[in-house]
Amino acid sequence: MNSMAIAPDEAIPDEPLIRPGLGAIFGCFFTIGSQSFGGGTTAWLRREVVTKRGWLTDQQFLASLAICQITPGPNPLNMAVFLGSVLGGGMGALAGFAGMMAFPTVLCLSLGALYYTYHQLPGLEILLGGLGAVAIGMNLANAIRLTRKNIRKIRQFTVIVLVAIAAGIFHFPLLDVLAIAVPLNLLAEIWKPS
Amino acid sequence: MTGQLLSLLQVFGSLSLLAVGGGNALIPDMQRVVVEQYHWLSAREFLDLFAITRATPGPGSTIVLLIGQKVAGLPGAFAGALAMFVPSSLLVYICSRVWHRSRQSKTIKMIERALGPIAIGLIFASAMVLIETTEHHVLPWVITSVATLVLTLTEINPLFILAAGAGCTVAVSLI
Numbered sequence: 001m002n003s004m005a006i007a008p009d010e011a012i013p014d015e016p017l018i019r020p021g022l023g024a025i026f027g028c029f030f031t032i033g034s035q036s037f038g039g040g041t042t043a044w045l046r047r048e049v050v051t052k053r054g055w056l057t058d059q060q061f062l063a064s065l066a067i068c069q070i071t072p073g074p075n076p077l078n079m080a081v082f083l084g085s086v087l088g089g090g091m092g093a094l095a096g097f098a099g100m101m102a103f104p105t106v107l108c109l110s111l112g113a114l115y116y117t118y119h120q121l122p123g124l125e126i127l128l129g130g131l132g133a134v135a136i137g138m139n140l141a142n143a144i145r146l147t148r149k150n151i152r153k154i155r156q157f158t159v160i161v162l163v164a165i166a167a168g169i170f171h172f173p174l175l176d177v178l179a180i181a182v183p184l185n186l187l188a189e190i191w192k193p194s
Numbered sequence: 195m196t197g198q199l200l201s202l203l204q205v206f207g208s209l210s211l212l213a214v215g216g217g218n219a220l221i222p223d224m225q226r227v228v229v230e231q232y233h234w235l236s237a238r239e240f241l242d243l244f245a246i247t248r249a250t251p252g253p254g255s256t257i258v259l260l261i262g263q264k265v266a267g268l269p270g271a272f273a274g275a276l277a278m279f280v281p282s283s284l285l286v287y288i289c290s291r292v293w294h295r296s297r298q299s300k301t302i303k304m305i306e307r308a309l310g311p312i313a314i315g316l317i318f319a320s321a322m323v324l325i326e327t328t329e330h331h332v333l334p335w336v337i338t339s340v341a342t343l344v345l346t347l348t349e350i351n352p353l354f355i356l357a358a359g360a361g362c363t364v365a366v367s368l369i
Contacts, residue, residue: 032251032252033251033252034251034252035352035353036251036252037249037250037251037353037356037360038248038249038251038356038359038360039248039254039324040352041251041252041253042317042320043345043352044352047352058310059306059307059310060306062306062309062310062313062314063305063306063309063310063313065313065316065317066309066310066312066313066316067289067290067293067309068286069313069316070214071214071282071285071286071289072210072211072212072213072214072282072285073210073213073279073282073283073285073286074213074253074254074255074279074282075253076252076253077252077253077255077279077282077283078282078283078286081283081286081287081290082286082287082289082290085286085287085290085291085294086290086293086294090287093283093287093290097279097283100252100253101252101253101275101279103251103252104250104251104252104256105256105259105271105275107250107251108246108247108250108256108259108260109259109260109263109268109271111246111250112243112246112259112260112263112264112271113263115242115243115246115260116263116264120242121242121246123364124242124245124246124249125245126363126364126367127249127360127363127364128245128248128249129328129333129334129363130337130356130359130360130361130362130363130364131249131356131359131360132248132324132328132334133328133330133333133334133335133337133338133341133359133363134337134338134341134352134355134356134358134359134360135324135356136321136324136325136328136338136341137337137338137339137340137341137342137344137345137355137359138341138345138352138355139317139320139321139324140318140321140338140342141341141342141343141344141345141346142317142345143314143317143318143321144342144346145346146314146317147314150310150314151311151314156310156311157311159311159312159315160311160312160314160315160318161315162315163311163312163314163315163316163318163319164315164316164318164319164322166319167315167316167319167320167323168318168319168320168321168322168323169322171323174214174316175214177316178312181312181315182305182308182309182312185308185309185311185312186304186305186308188308189304189307189308190304
């Protein structure tokens with residue numbers, strides 16, 4: 001049993017890999033808030049925070065994502081607050097919130113003013129169809145990459161498939177899925193069957 | 195005016211902590227309150243606004259900005275958004291502090307490892323649900339498949355793919 005001794009290189013991944021400044025946190029979430037047209041925010045979040053900036057590991061990112069899905073509120077905003085807080089404390093959370101909301105607020109209110117003046121925005125549905133279709137592809141690609149990079153055990157892969165089927169095909173409510181999947185997978189993690 | 199701002203604060207403030215499972219879970223509730231109870235918008239307007247906020251980047255629930263804008267202009271937009279987003283964000287902030295403070299514990303690490311595959315499964319699920327609810331026809335299927343393939347295999351900026359996807363649907367609609 002070497003569980004008593006924590007090797008120094010084991011302790012490091014708990015911390016954010018890099019401690020960014022407030023401006024960098026704001027900039028990161030501003031980028032996500034201003035580019036994630038049509039949805040696909042999860043893919044943008046991982047691209048900016050993990051892949052491009054290397055602030056967190058995939059494991060830290062995924063755990064944060066799961067927590068932000070359990071707590072109420074829109075996931076992208078929850079992630080901005082949660083990750084902002086982990087990366088830069090209270091001010092980091094504020095920077096994340098402001099960064100995520102700044103561009104969408106201005107754009108929405110401008111489009112809203114147009115809409116309330118002309119009572120229609122022609123072509124929006126068509127544009128949305130294309131953006132939405134790509135955004136779905138972004139999230140699928142993101143999930144495939146996450147699986148390829150992080151999943152090594154059959155058990156973990158089985159969990160992915162079961163959760164995807166339960167929530168994606170049978171539409172079981174998110175909270176029910178989590179209430180069953182989290183304790184079971186936690187038990188499996190403790191027993192560690194191969 | 196003040197009365198309407200207070201109504202906005204009350205309506206969206208009480209919805210904020212109910213938005214479990216992402217903002218879109220609330221849309222039916224929001225529609226009922228905003229359209230049927232308060233008559234702030236027509237059903238048609240609600241659908242149009244929902245489409246606008248789905249096309250714009252960032253969180254989907256920015257529809258509250260547009261509802262507030264209709265009811266009481268800019269102050270209304272900010273009142274609606276603050277009421278909707280501040281309570282849930284405060285709760286997330288508290289969770290993040292608790293999580294961050296106990297990050298060294300073996301238990302948290304164990305939970306972190308257990309949550310990973312579940313979170314990935316949920317990303318797959320959300321994509322599957324979206325494909326179903328947007329009634330994917332041939333063109334969206336092609337776009338989604340190509341986008342998935344390209345974004346899995348290359349490091350290309352997704353903005354280019356988004357522009358290409360939107361361009362495709364616009365071009366096809368013009369033919």
